[in-house]
Amino acid sequence: xxxxxxxxxxxxxxxxxxxxxxxxxxxxxxxxxxxxxxxxxxxxxxxxxxxxxxxxxxxxxxxxxxxxxxxxxxxxxxxxxxxxxxxxxxxxxxxxxxxxxxxxxxxxxxxxxxxxxxxxxxxxxxxxxxxxxxxxxxxxxxxxxxxxxxxxxxxxxxxxxxxxxxxxxxxxxxxxxxxxxxxxxxxxxxxxxxxxxxxxxxxxxxxxxxxxxxxxxxxxxxxxxxxxxxxxxxxxxxxxxxxxxxxxxxxxxxxxxxxxxxxxxxxxxxxxxxxxxxxxxxxxxxxxxxxxxxxxxxxxxxxxxxxxxxxxxxxxxxxxxxxxxxxxxxxxxxxxxxxx
Ligand code: TRP
Numbered sequence: 655x656x657x658x659x660x661x662x663x664x665x666x667x668x669x670x671x672x673x674x675x676x677x678x679x680x681x682x683x684x685x686x687x688x689x690x691x692x693x694x695x696x697x698x699x700x701x702x703x704x705x706x707x708x709x710x711x712x713x714x715x716x717x718x719x720x721x722x723x724x725x726x727x728x729x730x731x732x733x734x735x736x737x738x739x740x741x742x743x744x745x746x747x748x749x750x751x752x753x754x755x756x757x758x759x760x761x762x763x764x765x766x767x768x769x770x771x772x773x774x775x776x777x778x779x780x781x782x783x784x785x786x787x788x789x790x791x792x793x794x795x796x797x798x799x800x801x802x803x804x805x806x807x808x809x810x811x812x813x814x815x816x817x818x819x820x821x822x823x824x825x826x827x828x829x830x831x832x833x834x835x836x837x838x839x840x841x842x843x844x845x846x847x848x849x850x851x852x853x854x855x856x857x858x859x860x861x862x863x864x865x866x867x868x869x870x871x872x873x874x875x876x877x878x879x880x881x882x883x884x885x886x887x888x889x890x891x892x893x894x895x896x897x898x899x900x901x902x903x904x905x906x907x908x909x910x911x912x913x914x915x916x917x918x919x920x921x922x923x924x925x926x927x928x929x930x931x932x933x934x935x936x937x938x939x940x941x942x943x944x945x946x947x948x949x950x951x952x953x954x955x956x957x958x959x960x961x962x963x964x965x966x967x968x969x970x971x972x973x974x975x976x977x978x979x980x981x982x983x984x985x986x987x988x989x990x991x992x993x994x
Contacts, residue, residue, distance in 0.1 A: 668697035671704035679871035681864035710793035731955035746973035749980035802826035823847035895932035
């Protein structure tokens, strides 16, 4: 029989990491931020800025430091309540890195060889005729172990992530099970991913997935003027004003649905089908509802980002709460392993 050694609170625990590698866009907002904040109503939530994960790709200190603050301010502006959610920076919880070292001893190298992100990098190299390991650092290779430590440190039950992160959560499960099996005790809680299905299909301005690398994003905090310009730049087909149009085949309508009420959606769909509405009008409607939802967010963001010391203090308080939980996990593992 297994002994259950981790703390069992009343509420289940939801945990996710946010990699600060670029400015937040509306794909992040609808695909990750909103669903995670919704989960936080029901779960004990622990959300953190995965700044050491970002270091793998971001080597410019000014840029990394600014992005960390922008992303943190963005989540607060979107409604994260730091009194309710434990909100912190990964780098402020050094127990993460001690647990990573422990997990390493239980992680098969072959497991990491199979990680999608690493395999894709190797494949890209071989397609270019380069050395398979060209440009690949150990941070990328061991990325899933650090992520497993993030998760396992906090007795997480559910991990809300995009589809691309599902494999990483499975690896965290594998590693937790290997440790529990070896010590014949339930030392680490085995987490479940909560996959946000629609993240993958969030369309960008050109109809492809919204992504910084496609240069097709709508920044979440774009000034009003830029928001309008970006929407006006959406590529449409050559249907004339009078022609009836299919709302479900229209990127403008797809984006409109994210921001509009059910009645508004029906009304605009009817105008599409009736004909007599040009693409310019549809874009105006989209701008109106997008700006309605995003203006208050933008204002809160500007307010928060204008006071970095206060923002840092908020994150430091979160880190303090996080560390008191993390210390217990590491202590449990140190004893179980015989290190303590
Ligand atoms: N790898 C995640 C991403 O790129 C970020 C992340 C780091 C994470 N640690 C985590 C997500 C722990 C969930 C749980 O999006």
